[in-house]
Amino acid sequence: MTYDAIVEMLEETELPLAYDHFEEGFSPAPPYLCFLLPESDNFAADGIAYQKIHVLHIELYTDKKNPSQEEALERILTSHGLFYDKTEVYIESEKLYEVLYELEV
Numbered sequence: 631m632t633y634d635a636i637v638e639m640l641e642e643t644e645l646p647l648a649y650d651h652f653e654e655g656f657s658p659a660p661p662y663l664c665f666l667l668p669e670s671d672n673f674a675a676d677g678i679a680y681q682k683i684h685v686l687h688i689e690l691y692t693d694k695k696n697p698s699q700e701e702a703l704e705r706i707l708t709s710h711g712l713f714y715d716k717t718e719v720y721i722e723s724e725k726l727y728e729v730l731y732e733l734e735v
Contacts, residue, residue, distance in 0.1 A: 636735070639710055646662040648662075649666060661693075662691050663689065664689045665688045667686055668685055670683060671685055671734055686734070687733075688703070688733070690703060690728070692726065692729070712735065715732045716732075717729075717730045718730070
């Protein structure tokens with residue numbers, strides 16, 4: 631999945647979106663999404679990257695627990711045939727919940 635395809639898919643949520651982070655002072659009101667491609671997990675064959683596999687992190691930020699927003703994002707991921715793992719943490723210093731979806735694309 632290309633960078634542009636990831637952006638197009640995440641725009642289906644109609645939430646503000648940024649790669650990695652919003653610039654300081656320009657963060658929108660929650661909920662919003664950030665995503666990044668922090669590493670690869672390529673499949674090797676004959677000494678080359680036979681199939682390129684990118685690790686994709688999608689971070690959903692909300693100011694309160696929002697199961698319906700999570701379900702909406704999960705429906706989009708499923709509709710694109712993507713498997714994900716999900717974790718959640720409350721960031722006390724930001725007063726935000728971060729729901730992290732980890733995928734390989």
